[in-house]
Amino acid sequence: MSVARLSRPPAKMQDVASLAGVSRKTVSNVLSGYEHVSVLMRERVMAAVTELGYEVNVSARNFRVGRSQVLGLAVPELSQAYFAELADAVIRFAGARGYAVLIEQTISDGATEVSTAAAMRKHSIDGLIYSPLSFAPADPAHLDTEFPLVVLGDAVDGSFADHVSMSNAAAVRAATEHVLDLGRHRVAFVGANPKGPVGTGALRLEGYTEALRGRGIELDPELIVSASVWHRTYGVEAVERLIASGTEFDAVVCCNDALALGAMHALQRSGRAIPDDVCVVGFDDIEDSAYATPSLTTVSPQRDELAKAAVDLLIDQIEGEPQDVPREIRIGYDLIVRESTGSQSRITI
Numbered sequence: 468m469s470v471a472r473l474s475r476p477p478a479k480m481q482d483v484a485s486l487a488g489v490s491r492k493t494v495s496n497v498l499s500g501y502e503h504v505s506v507l508m509r510e511r512v513m514a515a516v517t518e519l520g521y522e523v524n525v526s527a528r529n530f531r532v533g534r535s536q537v538l539g540l541a542v543p544e545l546s547q548a549y550f551a552e553l554a555d556a557v558i559r560f561a562g563a564r565g566y567a568v569l570i571e572q573t574i575s576d577g578a579t580e581v582s583t584a585a586a587m588r589k590h591s592i593d594g595l596i597y598s599p600l601s602f603a604p605a606d607p608a609h610l611d612t613e614f615p616l617v618v619l620g621d622a623v624d625g626s627f628a629d630h631v632s633m634s635n636a637a638a639v640r641a642a643t644e645h646v647l648d649l650g651r652h653r654v655a656f657v658g659a660n661p662k663g664p665v666g667t668g669a670l671r672l673e674g675y676t677e678a679l680r681g682r683g684i685e686l687d688p689e690l691i692v693s694a695s696v697w698h699r700t701y702g703v704e705a706v707e708r709l710i711a712s713g714t715e716f717d718a719v720v721c722c723n724d725a726l727a728l729g730a731m732h733a734l735q736r737s738g739r740a741i742p743d744d745v746c747v748v749g750f751d752d753i754e755d756s757a758y759a760t761p762s763l764t765t766v767s768p769q770r771d772e773l774a775k776a777a778v779d780l781l782i783d784q785i786e787g788e789p790q791d792v793p794r795e796i797r798i799g800y801d802l803i804v805r806e807s808t809g810s811q812s813r814i815t816i
Contacts, residue, residue: 489512537591538782539571547697556773559774564779569590571587597616616629617631629784629795633768635674638674646746646748651746654716655716656720667722702732703733748763749765751765765802765805
């Protein structure tokens, strides 16, 4: 999935701060009319504002006195169980803090994730939690991080947003090592983007390749199977292509549970037994994964902990003082071992 780029982003508060040689907090104080700022400092900041053509974000400047008590949540699509369950968690934790949640899908109508997330500013929300699927180094410049913003996912160089992250690469590496420990040596990976891995997909593919390299196993491109959309149908199609190619495999690691559930359907339809012939591992620990036949081994991203951390960080931005340095909270993960790899246990990492 490719993501279109917006051109020439407007000047941000950080640009003003850098040019004036001051902190973002100082710029915020000047633009908010804070009286305890020296005349010289105020002149430096305003000169930088003029030179850069910076437009004051009135919404961000005044959010403390006119809150809507509504948070925004931007996710790729609610038809995916993981994002629906994430939204449920965000709503619960926001409600406990006295906030409602407005939800928007970022790719359901074909619009780019970044532009759709940015457009949520038009709504009466106090801040935004943004869960991107494909996030590239150029993207942070197009998100107005002067508006309270928390991004779910690994931090990107150049971003001034707060992040709540878990190590996608390490999690998939652990999942791949799990099937290697079971004696499987021909491990397929399902979910690579046919146009080149980006964002979350790239990190999960990295974890798979690290696991093979760590065991001295040569990477076989025939075992990396594309799926442009992470839905069950594409999991079925990916495994059917793998079977039709004649490539030998004895395990499948998938980028998410939806692909894994589709993969299991294709395997069973082909007459392959799970896990005797082929082990299957997913990612996300959606509710359906525990009730599949066989139940699905999967990586749990500790969804409740992630949602609570994101809500707390965002409300801290809304109700607290401006931060000069972006914050990152790293959440752990669990490997939930179930019947699709032969046993049942929970490994917290």
